[in-house]
Structures are given as structure tokens and as C-alpha cells.
Amino acid sequence: NAGVTQTPKFRILKIGQSMTLQCAQDMNHNYMYWYRQDPGMGLKLIYYSVGAGITDKGEVPNGYNVSRSTTEDFPLRLELAAPSQTSVYFCASSYSTLGHYGYTFGSGTRLTVV
Amino acid sequence: AQTVTQSQPEMSVQEAETVTLSCTYDTSESDYYLFWYKQPPSRQMILVIRQEAYKQQNATENRFSVNFQKAAKSFSLKISDSQLGDAAMYFCAYRSLAGNKLVFGAGTILRVKS
Numbered sequence: 001n002a003g004v005t006q007t008p009k010f011r012i013l014k015i016g017q018s019m020t021l022q023c024a025q026d027m028n029h030n031y032m033y034w035y036r037q038d039p040g041m042g043l044k045l046i047y048y049s050v051g052a053g054i055t056d057k058g059e060v061p062n063g064y065n066v067s068r069s070t071t072e073d074f075p076l077r078l079e080l081a082a083p084s085q086t087s088v089y090f091c092a093s094s095y096s097t098l099g100h101y102g103y104t105f106g107s108g109t110r111l112t113v114v
Numbered sequence: 115a116q117t118v119t120q121s122q123p124e125m126s127v128q129e130a131e132t133v134t135l136s137c138t139y140d141t142s143e144s145d146y147y148l149f150w151y152k153q154p155p156s157r158q159m160i161l162v163i164r165q166e167a168y169k170q171q172n173a174t175e176n177r178f179s180v181n182f183q184k185a186a187k188s189f190s191l192k193i194s195d196s197q198l199g200d201a202a203m204y205f206c207a208y209r210s211l212a213g214n215k216l217v218f219g220a221g222t223i224l225r226v227k228s
Contacts, residue, residue, distance in 0.1 A: 031214050040123070042205060042218035050214060058215070088157065094214065102149055103216060105159035 002026050006091050006106035013081040013113045021076040021109050023091030031094040032074040033103065034058075034066065036087040043090060049074055081113045116141045116208050120219035127196045128227050134181075135191045135222050137206030145211040148182070148189045153221070154202040162204070165189065167211075193224075201226040 007022045025032065030051045035043035035058075045058030049068040063085060065077040074093075078085060088110050092103040117140045127133035139148070150162040165173045165182050172180050177197075181190045193200055206219040 033215070035218075040220070042118075042120075042220045043216075044218075045215055048215060090159065092159075092216075102151075102161040102164060103159075108157040110157075 004091055004093055004104050004106035006089075006109050008109060009107065010110050011112070013078075013111065015081060015083065015113060017081050018077070018079050019081070019111075021078070021089055021091075021111075023074045023076065023106060024072050025074075025091075025093040025104070026072065027093060027095070027104065028071060029093035029095050029104070030071065031096070032068065033092045033094070034064070034074070034076045035090045035092065036060065037090060037108075038087050046076065046089075078111075083113050085111065086113045087111060116143075116146075116210070116217050118206050118208050118217050118219035120204075120206055120222050122222045123220075124223045124225065126225045126227060127193070127200075129196055129198060131196055132192060132194045133196055133224065135193075135204050135206075135224065137189045137191070137219055139187050139189065139206070139208050141187070141208065143210055147209045147211070148180075149207040149209070149216070150178070150180070150189075150191045151205045151207060151218075152200075152202045153205065154199075159205075163191070196226050198226050198228060200224060 004025045033048040034046040047066040049055045091106040146167045148165045152160045163175045177194045203221045205221045207216045
């Protein structure tokens with residue numbers, strides 16, 4: 001099992017450019033999440049999805065968009081990149097809403113906007 | 115909204131000694147789940163231990179144990195016989211009973227001295 005796969009691992013963007021961070025899981029998890037982690041800070045939820053075709057905003061959604069056309073994939077789109085979006089981005093998935101299930105995390109994407 | 119507070123930005127421990135990382139949280143719910151995640155320099159998020167709020171018994175996983183004080187809304191992590199491989203950022207996280215979102219604290223960097 002690959003678990004949660006994120007690509008790319010590193011990326012440098014210029015201000016105003018756009019890009020898509022890819023996330024795929026092979027565990028048939030319904031729930032998928034995007035978090036960002038700023039230096040010295042905890043993870044903040046950007047967007048999440050409870051199943052194919054269903055997405056919802058988290059704590060810090062501005063400047064991002066998501067889609068969930070399949071159970072496996074949950075890409076995060078950055079439009080008009082800004083320096084404030086410099087961060088490490090984590091995708092995660094979960095089997096169930098039952099709380100005792102933890103998340104499975106990807107290895108992260110380090111994004112720098114210059 | 116629930117919040118999670120980790121008041122120790124950094125902690126140090128001598129190899130083979132015991133260290134306790136603190137976490138407090140704020141919630142109006144009576145049933146929920148609490149987690150400790152480890153993030154080594156590789157950035158991978160690893161679930162260390164989980165606790166169900168309705169269980170009075172503290173969770174234990176090998177050298178890792180928690181001290182769960184529900185009334186005080188406190189959830190500390192004790193690492194016994196610390197090893198060099200324990201050096202990492204540790205995050206405390208909260209999840210509602212039927213919720214699908216993890217709320218993270220800001221993290222504690224643990225350094226292990228040889």
C-alpha cells in the first residue's frame with residue numbers, strides 16, 4: 001500500500017503563478033483533507049472532502065480551490081500565488097467519521113512563493 | 115470551536131530519561147478523541163497514541179503513555195526511556211466524536227541529548 005501520495009515534494013513559484021498540488025490515496029478512504037503548516041506552527045485546515053463530489057471549506061480556504069471527482073484524488077489548486085502561501089502542505093485521508101480513526105498523512109509539499 | 119494549546123515550544127531530555135509534553139484543550143463537548151502525532155525531520159506525520167474521552171484508563175503504547183485529565187481538559191504525553199529517534203516535533207490534536215476534522219496544537223519540539 002502506498003498510503004497517501006503527494007506530488008511534488010518541493011516547488012518554487014513566482015508571485016501570481018498558479019499550480020496544482022496533487023494528492024492520491026489507495027486505501028478507499030472517503031474523507032480527505034488539505035492542511036498547511038507554517039514555520040513553528042500547527043496544521044491549519046484548508047479544505048476537506050467527505051466523498052467524491054463533496055468538498056467544504058476549512059479554517060483558511062482563501063486563495064485555494066479543490067475538487068474531488070474520484071475517491072482516490074483530491075488536488076489542491078493555488079491561483080495567483082502570494083508570498084503568504086509559502087508553507088508546507090499536507091494531504092491526509094481518513095476511513096471514517098468515527099473519531100478514533102486517526103488520519104493517514106502524505107509526506108508533504110514544501111512550497112515557496114517568491 | 116475547539117482549541118488545542120501546547121504551551122511548551124521546546125523541550126529537551128537526556129537519552130534514557132523520561133519527559134512529559136503538555137497539552138490542554140477547550141471544548142464544550144463531552145465525548146471526543148485526542149491524539150498525539152510525531153513529526154520527525156522527514157516531515158512525515160506519525161500517529162503516536164490516541165485516547166477516547168469516554169475511557170477513564172490512560173492509553174499506553176510501549177514507551178509512550180498519556181495522562182488524561184478530563185475535568186482539567188489536559189492531555190499530556192509521557193515518553194519513557196527516551197531515545198535519539200524520539201527527537202521530533204510533537205503535535206496534540208482533538209477530534210469530535212462524530213466529527214471529521216482534526217484540530218492541532220502549535221507543536222512542541224523535543225530534543226534528545228546523548
